[in-house]
Amino acid sequence: xxxxxxxxxxxxxxxxxxxxxxxxxxxxxxxxxxxxxxxxxxxxxxxxxxxxxxxxxxxxxxxxxxxxxxxxxxxxxxxxxxxxxxxxxxxxxxxxxxxxxxxxxxxxxxxxxxxxxxxxxxxxxxxxxxxxxxxxxxxxxxxxxxxxxxxxxxxxxxxxxxxxxxxxxxxxxxxxxxxxxxxxxxxxxxxxxxxxxxxxxxxxxxxx
Amino acid sequence: xxxxxxxxxxxxxxxxxxxxxxxxxxxxxxxxxxxxxxxxxxxxxxxxxxxxxxxxxxxxxxxxxxxxxxxxxxxxxxxxxxxxxxxxxxxxxxxxxxxxxxxxxxxxxxxxxxxxxxxxxxxxxxxxxxxxxxxxxxxxxxxxxxxxxxxxxxxxxxxxxxxxxxxxxxxxxxxxxxxxxxxxxxxxxxxxxxxxxxxxxxxxxxxxxxxxxxxxxxxxxxxxxxxxxxxxxxxxxxxxxxxxxxxxxxxxxxxxxxxxxxxxxxxxxxxxxxxxxxxxxxxxxxxxxxx
Ligand code: SF4
Numbered sequence: 372x373x374x375x376x377x378x379x380x381x382x383x384x385x386x387x388x389x390x391x392x393x394x395x396x397x398x399x400x401x402x403x404x405x406x407x408x409x410x411x412x413x414x415x416x417x418x419x420x421x422x423x424x425x426x427x428x429x430x431x432x433x434x435x436x437x438x439x440x441x442x443x444x445x446x447x448x449x450x451x452x453x454x455x456x457x458x459x460x461x462x463x464x465x466x467x468x469x470x471x472x473x474x475x476x477x478x479x480x481x482x483x484x485x486x487x488x489x490x491x492x493x494x495x496x497x498x499x500x501x502x503x504x505x506x507x508x509x510x511x512x513x514x515x516x517x518x519x520x521x522x523x524x525x526x527x528x529x530x531x532x533x534x535x536x537x538x539x540x541x542x543x544x545x546x547x548x549x550x551x552x553x554x555x556x557x558x559x560x561x562x563x564x565x566x567x568x569x570x571x572x573x574x575x576x577x578x579x
Numbered sequence: 580x581x582x583x584x585x586x587x588x589x590x591x592x593x594x595x596x597x598x599x600x601x602x603x604x605x606x607x608x609x610x611x612x613x614x615x616x617x618x619x620x621x622x623x624x625x626x627x628x629x630x631x632x633x634x635x636x637x638x639x640x641x642x643x644x645x646x647x648x649x650x651x652x653x654x655x656x657x658x659x660x661x662x663x664x665x666x667x668x669x670x671x672x673x674x675x676x677x678x679x680x681x682x683x684x685x686x687x688x689x690x691x692x693x694x695x696x697x698x699x700x701x702x703x704x705x706x707x708x709x710x711x712x713x714x715x716x717x718x719x720x721x722x723x724x725x726x727x728x729x730x731x732x733x734x735x736x737x738x739x740x741x742x743x744x745x746x747x748x749x750x751x752x753x754x755x756x757x758x759x760x761x762x763x764x765x766x767x768x769x770x771x772x773x774x775x776x777x778x779x780x781x782x783x784x785x786x787x788x789x790x791x792x793x794x795x796x797x798x799x800x801x802x803x804x805x806x807x808x809x810x811x812x813x814x815x816x817x818x819x820x821x822x823x824x825x826x827x828x829x830x831x832x833x834x835x836x837x838x839x840x841x842x843x844x845x846x847x848x849x850x851x852x853x854x855x856x857x858x859x860x861x862x863x864x865x866x867x868x869x870x
Contacts, residue, residue, distance in 0.1 A: 392622060447643045447681045459678045460634075460643035465725045465763055488725070489763040489822065510623050511725065511765035511821060512854040514643040516630035533692035534682055535643075547626060549619050549823065563824050564761060567816040571758040574812055575740060579747035 374545070378438025379483045384503050387550050389557045393507065394545040398525065399486075400435055401444045403464055405536035407472040409529065415479050428528040428538075435540060436480040440507065443469065443487035445535025446518070456524035458541065460514035463488040466506070474498025490551055490560030499554050506552035508559075520546045581658045587860055587867060588670030588717070592648070593679045594869055595719045595858040596640045599631045602793040603830075603855045607631070610767060610820070610827035620825030627820070627853060638679075642765075642854040645680040646721035648696070648703035649786065653716040660707045671696045671703055715862040718790050726764035726852035731756040732782060735844040744844045746805055749774055750812075756848040757813045757829060762822020765852035767830045769793070770809065773847045775837035785849040788833040790857055797834055806832045820853070 375383060377397030387393070402410070412419040414429055421429065446461035466473075466487030473485060473495045483504045485495070488511040499505055509517060523542040530537045551559040611624035634641045648671065652663055672695045674680045684698030685691065696703065710716075733752040735744045740755055742748035753772055760768065773785035796803035809832040819825020830853070839845065861868045 390619060392619070445643060445681070447640055447645070447678050449678050460640040460681070462643050464644070465728065467763065488765065489761070508821060508823070510626040510630070511762075512642040512723075512852060513626045513630035514641060515634035515637060515639045516626060518639070518643075519633065533685070533694070535692070547622075549622070551823070559824070560761070560822060563818055563822055567758050567761070567818050570816050571754060574754055574815070575751055579750065 377440060379440075380438070381503055384483055384505055384554050387505050387553055388555070389550055389553050389559045391550040393548050393550060395440070395484075395486075395507070395548060396544045396546070397439070398435065398540065398542050399440045399442055400432065401442045401446065401537075401539040401541065403443050403445055403536055404468055405532040406529065406538050407469045407476060409532075410476050410479075411472045415475055432528065432538070433480060436482050438481060438483055440484035440486055441476070441482050442541075443485070446539065447514070448524070448534055448539070451534070456527065456539075458518040458521040458524060458539075461518040461521055462512050462514035463509040465489045466491050470495060474501075477502045477504050486546075486548055490558065496552055496556060496558050499552055500556055503554035505550050505554055507548035508551040509546070509548050517546065520544055581662065582862075583666060584663070584715075584717075584862065585666040585670050585673075587862065588667050589673050589677075591717060591719055591858060591860045591869065592670060592674040593638065593677070595721055595856050596645050596674070596679045597638045598635045598858075599641055599854070600857060603853070604628075604631055606793055606830045607767075607853060610830065613826045614819075618825065619823040620819045623820040623823055623825075640679060640681070641856060642723060642852075643681055644723045644725065645683055646723040646856070647683075647727070648680070649720045649722055650703060650705045651718045651787070651790065652705060652707050653710045653714075654707065655713050655715060656709060656711075658715065663707070664705055667703065667705060668697055713863060717860045718857065719859075720786070720790065720857040722786065722849075723765070723852050723854060726768060726850045729756075729760035729764040730782075730785075730847070730849045731759065732778060732848070733846045735846060746801065749846050750805065750809065752846050753809055753832075753848055754812060754816075756850070757818070758816055760850055761818055762820070764850040765854065766818055766822060767820055767827045767853050769830050769851040769855055770813075770832040771849035771851065772809075772832065772834045773837055773845075774834065775839035776845060776847075777840070777843065778845060780837065781845040781847040782849065784835050784837060785847040788835040789849065789851050789855075791833055793831045799836065802834045802836060806834050
């Protein structure tokens with residue numbers, strides 16, 4: 372099992388291959404549907420005006436995300452009233468919804484890894500080759516267990532998106548993931564998809 | 580006599596969200612044994628089982644997506660459903676404050692999270708059914724969004740799959756749904772299948788059938804055989820836990836047969852993720868039991 376500390380260098384990324392189990396430590400940022408849409412519209416395509424608050428968040432996020440990873444996660448967080456935030460449950464959410472945005476976001480912020488579940492498509496796989504970066508698969512549903520590896524909540528951006536959709540800055544220790552898409556154009560998801568399609572075709576051809 | 584059950588409802592929600600039912604855990608343990616040592620699949624099951632133990636011990640949600648809460652309330656004659664509904668909704672607000680539930684109700688038009696798991700009259704979803712006798716039974720299922728998204732409804736005949744209006748056709752579309760889902764619904768999954776009905780009842784029944792215990796078979800022989808066959812065949816697809824590849828893609832299949840219109844033949848597949856959270860509360864006089 373490889374142990375990696377964020378931020379990650381290009382050489383380390385290129386050393387990662389599909390199937391590698393990894394334990395991640397360091398500072399990362401959560402972001403899902405609203406966050407990706409916001410980053411694309413406000414900072415990358417600039418089709419929406421940025422508020423003063425957005426601009427502050429942008430400057431911070433550029434530093435935080437550089438060389439780090441973004442985690443597709445909508446956590447359960449305690450301490451909302453006192454702002455003494457703690458992650459209670461924090462498993463991955465389905466990543467494919469960010470497929471239209473992910474590659475552009477990765478390249479814009481120099482994000483080295485995307486954590487989520489279910490894998491992503493061609494565009495993100497290309498993004499992984501260009502950036503370079505990888506897709507880390509976390510265990511869907513393992514929310515209490517993963518929350519335990521979140522040692523600190525350092526801050527939050529766009530809280531008005533709601534708790535699940537906000538961008539949480541977290542420090543993690545030994546966060547367990549598996550590389551399922553690497554920077555060499557390999558995707559475990561493509562392989563499983565193709566193999567299962569072949570088996571399905573055989574099953575469909577069988578008499579009842 | 581009707582009593583205030585807000586407190587019991589809160590306990591039912593806590594239990595459902597944080598404590599995986601034993602029949603599900605047992606099946607996951609069995610699935611783990613079948614995977615090869617050192618494989619990503621076995622690793623996934625290990626993490627799942629650690630998570631189940633931890634969430635039970637800490638009373639924290641098994642999964643952060645605490646899902647759509649679906650209640651089935653079987654109430655004795657004379658109980659007010661207005662009061663029951665209000666008590667369930669109050670308990671839901673309380674459970675959200677206590678972090679047993681994530682704020683999960685988002686207004687689809689104004690894109691705003693209500694923050695307390697209440698949204699209009701339909702969130703949480705509550706079904707009432709009057710029963711004979713004096714026992715109040717409430718079943719709760721938390722149905723996650725990831726697995727809900729990979730559910731599917733087919734209208735037979737389906738020429739792309741060569742699926743006609745018979746059980747052979749049903750088999751084909753269900754296998755297609757599992758292949759399409761890949762690991763997206765947090766495989767391994769449990770399939771709820773309804774054959775017949777209209778679009779609405781068909782989907783509703785495909786979820787209702789998931790309240791049954793795992794491993795029990797439909798009383799109808801043909802459907803019982805199809806349940807077993809679908810589970811076995813789905814497991815030859817090799818999708819495995821999380822879509823990592825592996826021997827267990829589907830843990831169990833539950834089928835319900837309905838009546839349909841001569842013109843329609845729907846097959847609805849509800850995919851339930853491994854985090855199969857469903858619990859039951861029974862109140863009879865002074866006796867209160869959770870299972
Ligand atoms: S599909 Fe189930 S286990 Fe997976 S994230 Fe959703 S609720 Fe959790």
